[in-house]
Amino acid sequence: MKLTRRSFLKASAATGALAALSGGVMSFERWSAKAAESSDVKMIPSICEMCGTKCGIIVKVKNGRVVKIEGNKDHPNGKGKICARGNAGMKLLYDPDRLKQPLKREGDKFVPISWEQAFREIGEKLKEIKAKYGPEALVWSTHPELVNDYEVIFNQAFGSPNLSPHAPTCYSPRNAAYKAIYGDVPTVDYGNVKYYISCGRNLVEGISVSQVTGIMKAKEKGAKIIVLDPRYSNFAALASEWVPIRPGTDLAFLLAMIYLIIKNEWYDKEFVANYTVGFDEVAAEVEKYTPKWAEEITGIPAATIERITEEFAKAKPAAVIDPGWHTSRYMNSTEMVRAGAVINALMGNLGQKGGLKFSKYNFTKVEEREGLWPKLEKPKAKRFDGAGGEKWPLAKGLGMIQMLPEHILSGEPYPIKAYIANHHNPVRSAGNSKKWIEALKKLDLVVVIDVQMSETALMAHYVLPESTYLERFDPPQIAGNAVALRQPAVKPLHNTMGADDIIKELAHEVGIGQYFNYTLEQFSDQMLKPFNVTFKQLMEKGVIALDDGKPVNKVPEIKTESKKIELSSPAFEKAGTKRVPTWVPPGVTERNGKLRFLHGHTAVHTHTSTFNNEYLHALMPENVLWINTRTAEKLGINNGDLVEVKSDYGKVTIKAKVTEAIHPDAVFMVHGFGGFSPYQKKAYHKGASTSFIVPNHAEPLSGASADCEVLVEVRKIGGGANA
Amino acid sequence: MPKYAMVIDMTKCAACQACTVACEAEWGLPPGEKFTRLEERETGSFPNVQREFLLIQCQHCDNAPCVEVCPTGATYKRDDGIVLVDEKRCAGCKYCMVACPYQARVINHEKGVPEKCRFCYHRVEQGKKPACVSTCIGEARYFGDLDNPNDEIHRIIQEKQAKPLRGDLGTKPSIYYVR
Numbered sequence: 001m002k003l004t005r006r007s008f009l010k011a012s013a014a015t016g017a018l019a020a021l022s023g024g025v026m027s028f029e030r031w032s033a034k035a036a037e038s039s040d041v042k043m044i045p046s047i048c049e050m051c052g053t054k055c056g057i058i059v060k061v062k063n064g065r066v067v068k069i070e071g072n073k074d075h076p077n078g079k080g081k082i083c084a085r086g087n088a089g090m091k092l093l094y095d096p097d098r099l100k101q102p103l104k105r106e107g108d109k110f111v112p113i114s115w116e117q118a119f120r121e122i123g124e125k126l127k128e129i130k131a132k133y134g135p136e137a138l139v140w141s142t143h144p145e146l147v148n149d150y151e152v153i154f155n156q157a158f159g160s161p162n163l164s165p166h167a168p169t170c171y172s173p174r175n176a177a178y179k180a181i182y183g184d185v186p187t188v189d190y191g192n193v194k195y196y197i198s199c200g201r202n203l204v205e206g207i208s209v210s211q212v213t214g215i216m217k218a219k220e221k222g223a224k225i226i227v228l229d230p231r232y233s234n235f236a237a238l239a240s241e242w243v244p245i246r247p248g249t250d251l252a253f254l255l256a257m258i259y260l261i262i263k264n265e266w267y268d269k270e271f272v273a274n275y276t277v278g279f280d281e282v283a284a285e286v287e288k289y290t291p292k293w294a295e296e297i298t299g300i301p302a303a304t305i306e307r308i309t310e311e312f313a314k315a316k317p318a319a320v321i322d323p324g325w326h327t328s329r330y331m332n333s334t335e336m337v338r339a340g341a342v343i344n345a346l347m348g349n350l351g352q353k354g355g356l357k358f359s360k361y362n363f364t365k366v367e368e369r370e371g372l373w374p375k376l377e378k379p380k381a382k383r384f385d386g387a388g389g390e391k392w393p394l395a396k397g398l399g400m401i402q403m404l405p406e407h408i409l410s411g412e413p414y415p416i417k418a419y420i421a422n423h424h425n426p427v428r429s430a431g432n433s434k435k436w437i438e439a440l441k442k443l444d445l446v447v448v449i450d451v452q453m454s455e456t457a458l459m460a461h462y463v464l465p466e467s468t469y470l471e472r473f474d475p476p477q478i479a480g481n482a483v484a485l486r487q488p489a490v491k492p493l494h495n496t497m498g499a500d501d502i503i504k505e506l507a508h509e510v511g512i513g514q515y516f517n518y519t520l521e522q523f524s525d526q527m528l529k530p531f532n533v534t535f536k537q538l539m540e541k542g543v544i545a546l547d548d549g550k551p552v553n554k555v556p557e558i559k560t561e562s563k564k565i566e567l568s569s570p571a572f573e574k575a576g577t578k579r580v581p582t583w584v585p586p587g588v589t590e591r592n593g594k595l596r597f598l599h600g601h602t603a604v605h606t607h608t609s610t611f612n613n614e615y616l617h618a619l620m621p622e623n624v625l626w627i628n629t630r631t632a633e634k635l636g637i638n639n640g641d642l643v644e645v646k647s648d649y650g651k652v653t654i655k656a657k658v659t660e661a662i663h664p665d666a667v668f669m670v671h672g673f674g675g676f677s678p679y680q681k682k683a684y685h686k687g688a689s690t691s692f693i694v695p696n697h698a699e700p701l702s703g704a705s706a707d708c709e710v711l712v713e714v715r716k717i718g719g720g721a722n723a
Numbered sequence: 724m725p726k727y728a729m730v731i732d733m734t735k736c737a738a739c740q741a742c743t744v745a746c747e748a749e750w751g752l753p754p755g756e757k758f759t760r761l762e763e764r765e766t767g768s769f770p771n772v773q774r775e776f777l778l779i780q781c782q783h784c785d786n787a788p789c790v791e792v793c794p795t796g797a798t799y800k801r802d803d804g805i806v807l808v809d810e811k812r813c814a815g816c817k818y819c820m821v822a823c824p825y826q827a828r829v830i831n832h833e834k835g836v837p838e839k840c841r842f843c844y845h846r847v848e849q850g851k852k853p854a855c856v857s858t859c860i861g862e863a864r865y866f867g868d869l870d871n872p873n874d875e876i877h878r879i880i881q882e883k884q885a886k887p888l889r890g891d892l893g894t895k896p897s898i899y900y901v902r
Contacts, residue, residue, distance in 0.1 A: 068748055071858060081860045087744035091754075204737035209860045216735040216861040234738045237774040244770040603739035615744050618754035628769060660769045 045072055045542020047477060047486040049469035050085035050092070051606040052143060053208040054477055056543055057082060057089075059470060059489035066090040066470055066489055071209075074543045076480025078209040084604045086209075088615040092468055093493070097612055097680050098452055099465035100494035110463065115497070115505070118462055123509025125445045126158075129417045130510070135159030136381035137417040141401045142166070143424045143607075146474035146486060147499045149366040149523075150516075151422065153373060154503050157512040161379040162416075164399035168698070169430050169705045173327035176394040176702035177337040180571035182350070183559030184358045188320050189551070190214025192354035195315035197226045197308070199250040199340060200329065201322040202235045206601040208325075218354075224315070226308055228253060230598060231626060231668050232661035243308075247596040247666050247708065248330040248586030249298040254321065254339035255583055256294035256302075257309045259286040261346050266313035271348030275555055278568020278580060282342060285580045316347040318354025326600070328704030331587035334394065335701065338572065339581040345565045351555040358556050361478050361546060363527050372526055373515040384416060387703055394575045395703035402430040402696045402705040405439035418445040422499055423466070425454040428608045428675070431694035431707055432649050449499055452612065453679035465496040472498035476524050476538060482545045483531055485524075485538035575701050587697075587709035590665040594711035595631065597647060598668040599690040608672045611683035622687030624657040626668040627714065632658040635714060642718035645669075647710050650692035653717060667714060725868040726804045727842055728876055729856070730885045731778055732901040735863035738763075738776045742855035742864065749843065749854035756829055758840040759855060775902075780855075781806060781827040781840035782888065782896030789819035789828070804869075804897050805842045810834055824892055842897075 044059045048069070056075020060068040069089045073080035092098075102118040103110040129137050139162040140155055142148065155163040167175065178185045188196070190203075191214035203215050219225060225239040228250050236242040245253060261267050262283050272279050291302035298305075312319045321340035327333050349355025367376055382389055384407050388396035404426070408416050419440065427436045433455070440446055440459040448457040449464045457463045466472075471493065474486040497505075500523075504516040524535040533544050560566050568579040577584075590596050602620060610616045625643060627635075637643055639658040644651055645667070652674060662668055674689025690707075699706040743759045752758070759780040766773045783806045789798045790806065797812035798819050808819075815835040820828040828837040843853035847866075851857065856864040867876025879885065885899035 067751070070745075070854075078860075081858050081862075082741065082745075083860055084740045084744040087741060087748050087858060090748065204739055204861075207737075207739060207860070212737050212739070212860045213862055216737070216863065220735060232772050232774055234774075234776075237776065238734065238737070242770075242772070603737065604744075614754040615747055619740060619743065619757075630769075659765060660767060660772045661765055661774055662769075664769065 042489075044487065044489040045074075046489060047075075047146075047469070047474070047484055048078075048082060048086045048089060049145070049486070050083075050089050050610065051207070052145070053077060054146070054479065055082055055086060055209050056479070056484060057086065061489050064490060066093055072543060074482075074545070075484055076210065076482050076549075079213065081209050081213060083207050083209055084619065085606055085610055085613075085616060088610075088613050089470065091613045091615050092451065092610075093470045093490070095452070095612060095614070097682070098468075098494065099450065099457075099463060099496070101465060102495070103463040103465075105461050115495070118464060119505045119509045122445070122447055122462055122506060126418060126506075126510045129444060130158070133415050133417050134381060135379065136161060136384065137415055138162060138420065139164060139384060139404060139416055139418070140420045140422070141404070141424045141426060142422045145423055146477055147503070149475060150500050150503045152366050153376065153515050154507055154512070156367070156376045156379060157373075157507065157515040158510060159379045159381075161381055161383045164385070164401040164404075166401065166424055166426075166429065167398040168395070168400050168402055168703050169328055169707065170326050171324075171328070172395065172398045172702040172704035173334040173337045173699065174324045175398060177334050177341055178323055180394060181338065181341055181560065181566045181569045186323060186350070186356035186358050188322055189354050189357055191217045192318060193218045193223050193320050194318035194354055195224045195226075195312045196320055196322065197228065197312060198235065198239075198322045199228045199254070199324060199336060200327070201324045202229070202233050202600060204235045204238070205233060205603050206325055207603055224311065230596070230663035230666045233600075234603070241308075243300055243304070244663055246297070246299045246663065247590070247598060248332065251332045251336040251339055252289070252294040252297040252583060253300060253305060254336060254343060255286055255289035255581060256291045256305050257312070257343055258282065258339065258346070258581065259289045260291065260306060260309040261313055261343065262286060264310075264313075266310070267346035268316060268348030271555075272346065275348075275350070275558065276345050276565040276567050277562050278566060281568040282580045285578065285582060289583065313347065317349040317352035319347045320344060320349055320355060323356070328699070328702075328706060329708040331699050331706050331709055332584040333699060333702070333704060333706065335577070335581060335584045338569075342567050342581055345567060350565070351553060353551070353553050359478070360481060361531070363478060364530065369526055372518045372522060382413070384413065385703070392575075392703050394571065394701050398703060400698050400703040401426060403698055404430075405432065405435040405696060408439040408442055409435075417443060418447075419443055420447045420449070421456050422449040425450070425456045425608045427455040427459060428672075428689055428691040430696065431691060431705055432696045433689065433691040434650055435696060449502055451496075452609075453677050454608065455675065455677050458677055464502050465494065466499050466502065467492045467496040471496070473520055474498070474500070475520065476527055476535070481547050481549045482543050483528060483533055483538065484543040485535070487539060487542075572701070577701060587706060588711050590711060594713055596666040596708065597645070597693055597710045597712045598666050598708050599671040599694075600668070602670045605670070605672050608675065611672060611675055611686065612680040614682065617682045617686075623654065623670040623673040625654045625688075625714070626657050626659055626662045628662050628664040628666075629658055629660050631664045632656065635716065637714070637716045638719075641716050643714050644717050645688070645693060645712050645714050647693045647695070647712045649695045649710070652688035652692050654688035667712065724802050724870065726870040727783070727847060727897060728804070728867060728869045728880075729842070729853075729898045730865040730876065730879050730883065730901065731898060732863045732865070732883060732885070733776060733778070734901055735861040736776055736778060737861045737863075739860060741858045741860050742778065745854040745858040746840070749846075750841070753831070753833065756831060756838070758829065758838070760827075777902075779825055779827060779888075780898070782825050782894065782898045783840075783842055784897070785895035786893055788822040788824065788894060792818040792822040794818065801844075805844050805847075806839075807841060807844070808836060808838060810836045813837075824889060824894065
């Protein structure tokens with residue numbers, strides 16, 4: 001029997017057959033036949049997806065069941081090690097609360113439907129909306145994963161400019177600042193750094209495994225690690241020195257560092273002369289930023305700033321201010337990242353051992369690849385959020401997804417009628433849950449693609465269940481000096497599909513199928529061609545190195561317009577600020593008993609996605625509110641008491657952790673807890689969700705969510721276990 | 724005959740609990756039954772604060788109090804230094820739990836057996852490192868054979884001046900700590 005695409009869909013009740021939808025030579029049958037040749041224990045090289053950092057893994061499958069996941073020594077991400085979340089991966093695969101079939105909302109309930117019905121109905125609705133309101137009425141948001149290229153093709157072919165990554169709630173300030181003045185976003189040569197300063201970058205709670213291994217190696221070799229953080233985090237606990245800075249004032253600390261470095265001529269003169277522009281402008285601007293001035297703002301003694309700066313500069317070029325990761329905290333975060341970038345340039349650390357480095361390899365941008373699909377054209381309409389436009393040039397490619405509710409509700413600049421979220425849960429990750437819920441209710445079509453019933457999925461008209469990372473292929477990955485492949489360790493357990501196939505089927509239904517007439521193997525081979533690697537080779541080996549991995553310590557090509565590091569930046573000027581780093585105060589100030597609300601990661605959970613994992617749930621079932629001992633005393637709060645935390649946007653209840661390890665003006669909780677999707681039974685209503693406290697607003701330079709710019713009042717509402 | 728030992732360098736521990744979950748997954752333990760335990764201590768007052776972490780698990784003592792008090796011989800020490808529990812012989816009296824000065828025993832509620840770290844003997848016998856050592860993202864854990872003079876564990880203990888936990892108790896643990 002010849003199977004057509006359509007007849008496959010009809011056969012979709014037979015779960016296993018679905019995997020073959022990936023088509024062609026890389027079908028599941030072929031893979032499983034190959035796998036069956038060996039004994040009943042198989043070791044499958046693949047890529048983890050318990051967070052976004054994509055470490056290499058080896059999945060041990062015994063009698064068709066995943067029994068253990070270990071790190072893959074050949075993969076540059078992790079180099080054989082995985083974190084607590086990676087180790088718990090099989091508990092996602094076997095979670096009984098997972099999404100198991102496509103669902104459609106009927107009233108307050110979700111009922112199972114076939115894939116065919118789901119694709120047909122969503123397709124019809126999308127076509128109707130496009131005809132009536134234009135393609136820009138669709139917003140598609142994503143936590144950009146390996147399948148992101150498919151999303152780019154779909155949105156451009158459909159004609160929507162509104163593909164939106166999660167960047168503004170995460171890394172927008174870092175990317176915006178470094179792209180503008182370095183032309184690219186660097187990482188740190190952690191293993192060889194001699195003097196390392198973190199401005200809120202928490203390497204051991206916002207984990208990228210290789211970075212942790214690296215910084216520990218550096219520490220063992222005697223590197224000095226300085227942590228600026230209002231909270232004495234786990235990272236501060238293993239650092240050489242904790243700098244208990246007032247929230248939102250790291251920029252002042254860094255400006256005083258620039259002042260000292262220039263005044264004392266501690267910078268690398270040759271590097272500055274050869275590779276930067278705008279030094280004199282910076283020098284003129286920072287004259288007023290004395291350590292004494294910074295002391296007033298940061299609460300850190302001038303002498304401390306002077307000592308750290310001198311030690312730091314003496315360690316150059318292996319002296320680094322970490323560019324950061326989740327930098328979307330304050331209204332001055334992009335300015336803060338830029339000040340750090342300028343200091344890095346003054347140290348001449350780019351391309352040097354223990355300094356900053358650019359990634360060596362990249363895939364050609366999907367828009368520039370040719371042959372497999374008709375030529376893509378830039379959508380005509382402007383983005384709903386203005387990112388990349390006149391007011392927000394630095395937000396290009398980053399977007400402002402946290403502002404979606406406001407645009408839906410106001411109808412400005414045009415009506416938004418459809419929303420598709422892939423691997424993204426903004427109802428809880430992008431601030432102000434109440435407003436997101438209110439806005440999503442107004443839409444004609446909400447579709448969520450995910451592996452579990454997220455809070456955003458609760459708002460959907462259609463929920464499309466994705467196969468977990470242990471059950472599917474994805475397009476290839478570049479990691480360090482290697483290419484790697486995610487591939488299934490087991491057949492899909494339920495009636496689920498990979499996001500690549502989901503997007504492909506949707507495309508056929510909305511009349512842009514001609515952009516997806518290829519198999520994942522053909523698509524991947526096209527990506528891999530410049531590296532002389534094939535998809536089949538990757539299936540065999542999992543990871544293929546592209547060179548000997550030996551570091552090359554030289555200054556790389558700088559891809560700015562001037563071909564230099566732009567200490568004085570026309571791009572920043574265009575975005576509406578000074579050409580050189582300057583002081584900008586944070587958006588709100590703690591006073592009258594109102595405290596700064598801080599939040600962040602923990603090492604054992606990821607965003608809102610791991611709280612129903614039974615190992616990780618047992619390890620950390622709920623969060624607590626960190627509050628300084630003296631602050632708590634004033635409020636009559638004892639350790640373990642139940643407290644209410646209230647902002648202008650909402651309130652939550654949570655247990656208090658009374659501690660000396662946080663600034664008296666701030667409170668902190670780990671984010672991601674407080675799930676309210678009843679489908680996730682273990683995580684349901686455990687701990688408190690930061691998303692009810694945090695507003696939706698946009699930092700003026702990068703458009704980041706600046707999600708620590710919020711004040712809260714804390715009051716005791718009940719005695720705790722220790723009360 | 725090998726004599727297995729471990730070094731845990733707390734100055735390189737990220738407190739990330741990768742070891743804890745790797746161990747649970749390796750042994751297929753029920754959620755919440757953990758053979759390693761991360762302890763935390765806060766001292767000082769703001770801004771002069773210290774937070775310290777300590778990873779505790781069965782110390783595989785040469786003078787193991789749990790072996791001594793076990794009335795049925797269920798807890799025993801192998802010649803290679805690994806202390807194990809034979810669950811078939813365990814009467815569930817929990818003397819071992821009380822006797823262990825490191826509180827390293829955890830109850831398996833299904834079987835009623837006080838369980839603990841097994842030094843991943845099945846991996847070690849195949850020349851592999853225990854699951855916790857192999858996954859440690861800070862490379863804070865080392866494993867080796869004290870009977871082999873060429874094993875790097877000797878150098879690591881010496882260079883890092885690693886010491887057993889509560890050496891004063893005379894239990895002679897097989898785990899050495901750097902703090």
